[in-house]
Amino acid sequence: MSGRGDERDAGEKRWRRRSMILLVVLLPVVMAVTARQSIEGWWNGRDLIVREVAAGDQVDFGGARWQLHALRMAPLPAGGNIPDHAMGVVADFHVQVQDADLPTNWRGCTISLQDGQGRRWMPTHVLPLPRSNTSECLSAVYSGVKAGATLRIRQAFLVPRAGADTLRVTVSLARQQPHYLRFAQHPRLVQ
């Protein structure tokens, strides 16, 4: 009688041990499966992996060949929407379109300036820029441009004068994230 009882106890113990081991294995698996979408969203929604572009170089990115044509800066007088000690920076790109599906390839196009501590300056509209045949990155998306054409992209920024000459331009496209471009050249002072 007691022999059969010992056997049953041993069986229970064995199954309890197996269950504990399975729990240790299954719990992380279930967590990974349920969190997969969130992790993918996090990974693909950020600029995490930088692709450095040397000064004057062209680089293929998001179905287009990007070149930073000019990066200029000038001090701005304070007043209105311009705070004290501000510098205006204008970035001009020549972009040769290879794949004309810009609404897909250039979705979430963001050109920004970055400093050594990772701070980001987004484009501004407070600078009075002269009329030109350039367009902003996002407004070029629906310009109906054909493959092979070259787009002139211009973005303006408002940054502090101190350290303005150390800033660098970055280009980020939603489809390419977590990869993004960072151009080596620094702003050049013009008057």
Added chain:
Amino acid sequence: MKRRLATLVLLLAAAAVLFAMQRSTPRYDELTGPLLVSGRMGQPVRTRLFDANVERVEFARQLVYERFDRQTVRTTSGLWAIVTVELSARSRSVNVGWARWVGPGGFQYRLSDRLTLAPGQSPPAVEPGLPRRARYFFEIRPDQVGGAALWLSEQMAPRLDSEARIKLDALPRAADGALDVMDTFDMNAAIKEQP
């Protein structure tokens, strides 16, 4: 009999505990709601994206501004509350475009939409390293003045992101302790003296 009674008591206790748990479970929007950063006037309040320091609050019976060479006057049956805030961006450019005046009775006033063509009414864009002043205009009931707070955020309803809640505790008072209310606030003149 005793055993049955004990089971019944146990069941009732379990039901009570479950009911309490059900009633006290926070809703999803509460769990993922704004992370509050509280402060008071004259102190910098640090949120994830920006620092805000409420410099002063002013009250006026009417606002005047010029647009397209025409002077416009905005009167009110209540009060115009004008909150001047110094803002500085932290890690990236930020538009601190959502401001609410929350009165003592819980009334929430959004920024007035009667000033869409007035100068300086676009959401204040703040760049890292370039602190600036912004003015927020609210049209409020006179009984919502004392014990009010200013709520500031980049988005309308921040989710798992910080929101500044600044107590407006240094209101302009006349010598006799009454609230100091200007007859007219000139928005164009205020813009000129701004940054």
